[in-house]
Amino acid sequence: MSNTGIRGFYLLTEAIKNQLLNDVNVNTVTTGDIFDIDISKQSIFPLSHIIINSVTTQEQVLTFNVSVLSMDIVDENKEETTDIFRGNDNEQDVLNTQLQVLNKLIQVLRKGVLYTDQYQLDGDANCEPFYERFENKLAGWTATFNVFVNNDITIC
Structure with a gap:
């Protein structure tokens, strides 16, 4: 039995999971x-979620179309604010840190250890x-990308 199925799905999702968990801005x-x-559990945030959208099988490679959502809870400040641009919550901070999480993952797939x-x-x-997704006002980013994995299946 070839390990393509294992490498192609299990190890890819495990590798992405481990890379995300190495980031200080990811708890789960x-x-x-x-x-x-x-x-609804606040202790699991910041959270990243991996979705395999599709797989294209080619002779030499499997191409996985992947979406990774990275998110955190937006906390509102009870005090009135006069800063119209930033508002009275940490939404911009959440967007900034969660984009950094995804950018790091993408760069590691492009040139780092995952590559x-x-x-x-x-x-x-x-x-x-x-913005303001789900019941507890989450904000973040969805990154969608393709990952090549060697297709080493044998037809014998």
Whole structure:
């Protein structure tokens, strides 16, 4: 039995999870359906969530289309603010730190240890912000990108 299935899915998601957990701005990493996670627990944040959207099988590589959501709780300050640009919450801080989390992951896939371990970014990643998502006012980013993994399956 070839280890492509293991390398292609299990080890890729495990490698991304471990890279995210190495970041000081990530407490928890999950995968699967985001709505199955009990996101009402404040202790799990900041949280990153891995979704495998699709896999394209080619002769030499498997191309995984991956989305990673990185998010944190937006805390509102009870005091009235006069700073219209920043507001009275930490939303910009959350967006800044969670974009850094995803940027680091993308760079490690592009040139770092994940690249060396044969999990290689294909092209560029697209990062899209989100605001006030879910019931506890989360903000963050969704990064979507493709990762090449060696397709070493044999047909014998």
